[in-house]
Amino acid sequence: MAKRSIVPFGPQHPVLPEPIHLDLVLEDETVVGAVPSIGYVHRGLETLVKKKDFKQYVYIAERICGICSCGHGLGYCMAVENVMGIDVPERAQYLRVIWVEMSRIHSHLLWLGLLADALGFESLFMESWRVREKILDMFDETTGGRIIHSVNQVGGVQKDMDSSMLKHLLETIKDIERDIKPLVDTFLKDYTVQSRLKGTGILKKDDAILLGAVGPMLRASGVEYDVRMLGYGAYKNLSMEPVTCTDGDSYGRCVVRIKELFQSFDLIREAIGKIPEGDIHVPVKGNPSGEYFLRIEQPRGEAIYYVKGNGTKFLDRFRLRTPTTSNIPPLVETLKGCQLADVPVLILTIDPCISCTER
Amino acid sequence: MDKIRAFTLAGRMLKNLFRRPATTQYPFEPADYPERMRGHVRIEIGDCISCGLCMRSCPSGAIVVDRKAGTWTIDRFDCVQCGSCVTACPKKCLFMEKGYTEPDGVKKSETFVKPQEEPAGKTKKTG
Numbered sequence: 187m188a189k190r191s192i193v194p195f196g197p198q199h200p201v202l203p204e205p206i207h208l209d210l211v212l213e214d215e216t217v218v219g220a221v222p223s224i225g226y227v228h229r230g231l232e233t234l235v236k237k238k239d240f241k242q243y244v245y246i247a248e249r250i251c252g253i254c255s256c257g258h259g260l261g262y263c264m265a266v267e268n269v270m271g272i273d274v275p276e277r278a279q280y281l282r283v284i285w286v287e288m289s290r291i292h293s294h295l296l297w298l299g300l301l302a303d304a305l306g307f308e309s310l311f312m313e314s315w316r317v318r319e320k321i322l323d324m325f326d327e328t329t330g331g332r333i334i335h336s337v338n339q340v341g342g343v344q345k346d347m348d349s350s351m352l353k354h355l356l357e358t359i360k361d362i363e364r365d366i367k368p369l370v371d372t373f374l375k376d377y378t379v380q381s382r383l384k385g386t387g388i389l390k391k392d393d394a395i396l397l398g399a400v401g402p403m404l405r406a407s408g409v410e411y412d413v414r415m416l417g418y419g420a421y422k423n424l425s426m427e428p429v430t431c432t433d434g435d436s437y438g439r440c441v442v443r444i445k446e447l448f449q450s451f452d453l454i455r456e457a458i459g460k461i462p463e464g465d466i467h468v469p470v471k472g473n474p475s476g477e478y479f480l481r482i483e484q485p486r487g488e489a490i491y492y493v494k495g496n497g498t499k500f501l502d503r504f505r506l507r508t509p510t511t512s513n514i515p516p517l518v519e520t521l522k523g524c525q526l527a528d529v530p531v532l533i534l535t536i537d538p539c540i541s542c543t544e545r
Numbered sequence: 546m547d548k549i550r551a552f553t554l555a556g557r558m559l560k561n562l563f564r565r566p567a568t569t570q571y572p573f574e575p576a577d578y579p580e581r582m583r584g585h586v587r588i589e590i591g592d593c594i595s596c597g598l599c600m601r602s603c604p605s606g607a608i609v610v611d612r613k614a615g616t617w618t619i620d621r622f623d624c625v626q627c628g629s630c631v632t633a634c635p636k637k638c639l640f641m642e643k644g645y646t647e648p649d650g651v652k653k654s655e656t657f658v659k660p661q662e663e664p665a666g667k668t669k670k671t672g
Binding site (some may be wrong): 196238239241242243246309310313316319323325326328329330331334336339344345363368372376377378381425471 | 548551601603627628
């Protein structure tokens with residue numbers, strides 16, 4: 187038997203945009219076990235809910251994470267609206283879906299770039315991020331911010347999109363679709379990319395369910411589970427099917443995210459076609475009293491929001507379970523048996539967001 | 546199964562040699578900001594009634610309103626450009642303008658004094 191050794195990985199590592207630490211148990215170059223530890227960027231954002239007005243907290247909720255900022259703001263607002271029994275106008279629900287799908291495109295393009303970077307394919311990384319700039323510019327034009335959008339509020343949305351903006355968005359999506367196609371060919375058919383992704387980090391369907399994988403990680407193992415199918419917000423009026431892949435390896439996760447990009451383009455087109463006229467928010471009176479538990483599909487997977495109000499303007503509790511929290515146990519499973527050189531790519535394939543996880 | 550290919554980006558790389566860069570030479574070349582951009586907060590101090598709603602709505606505590614002295618102070622370094630104060634203002638005298646404030650090495654706040662007799666507002670900067 188080969189001699190066992192422990193190699194620390196992270197919290198500072200070139201492939202990691204955020205700090206996570208793993209103790210890798212190695213037998214020669216093969217990983218036989220991994221012990222993850224987090225706790226480097228905890229900010230105590232959940233506790234702040236007791237000190238900030240429930241309407242103010244939207245701005246804090248969306249700062250939990252830079253990439254899912256729109257989704258976190260939306261999840262928090264929807265949970266509070268459900269506690270207070272507020273009916274959000276139809277147009278606001280459609281606008282929310284458009285912005286959330288735009289943020290999914292931006293998140294997946296970011297991930298594709300980071301994956302290319304982890305593979306050492308610098309030109310592909312730059313090309314992916316060049317395409318991503320277009321969606322960020324669109325965010326800037328429609329919401330006023332590239333990353334932090336500040337459009338969600340309890341009772342609806344703060345800003346409307348007029349017909350010229352919606353038309354520009356459709357044109358931008360068409361441009362992105364045209365630009366992304368050659369990159370998709372590279373990600374899915376290129377010899378060098380395939381040699382790094384195919385057959386590495388296989389997560390079987392049963393393991394994915396047992397270990398609680400969520401989002402593209404779960405769907406890449408062949409499980410048809412997407413929280414958007416529950417039909418929250420305007421999703422109930424839009425047609426979509428979960429994107430799945432049966433491979434369960436790193437390549438499968440890449441395929442799922444790429445197909446989800448095209449699914450998001452279609453969802454935005456459909457939402458723009460169906461968006462009704464009307465108000466974008468309703469006045470909110472009183473304070474939340476009661477509790478609510480809500481699930482939404484973030485770009486990285488299922489996120490769970492829990493809020494508890496006590497009848498005052500300060501909430502008692504806000505709790506968020508992020509997709510990365512759920513994806514860490516499956517990650518540890520996929521690392522077992524892989525080569526040390528594949529560890530950075532495998533960590534990236536779960537699309538880790540440590541700021542979200544630690545809040 | 547699709548055929549495995551190599552050098553899939555070669556054509557694109559060659560094109561890039563003759564294309565304009567995707568980036569701009571900011572700050573030498575000015576950035577193009579859209580109309581809705583949340584860059585900094587501006588106040589029309591003459592219309593301000595010192596109600597303090599902006600101060601209470603600010604999630605980062607960047608605004609201080611002194612009703613007695615008639616001043617409105619903002620710490621530009623604490624402001625997160627969320628637009629909460631603009632929404633809360635009952636007199637609509639706060640505006641979210643495009644363009645960022647100047648970078649600085651020292652943390653500064655900016656105080657606006659409500660005009661008493663003279664019609665135009667005075668601005669003074671404090672360190």
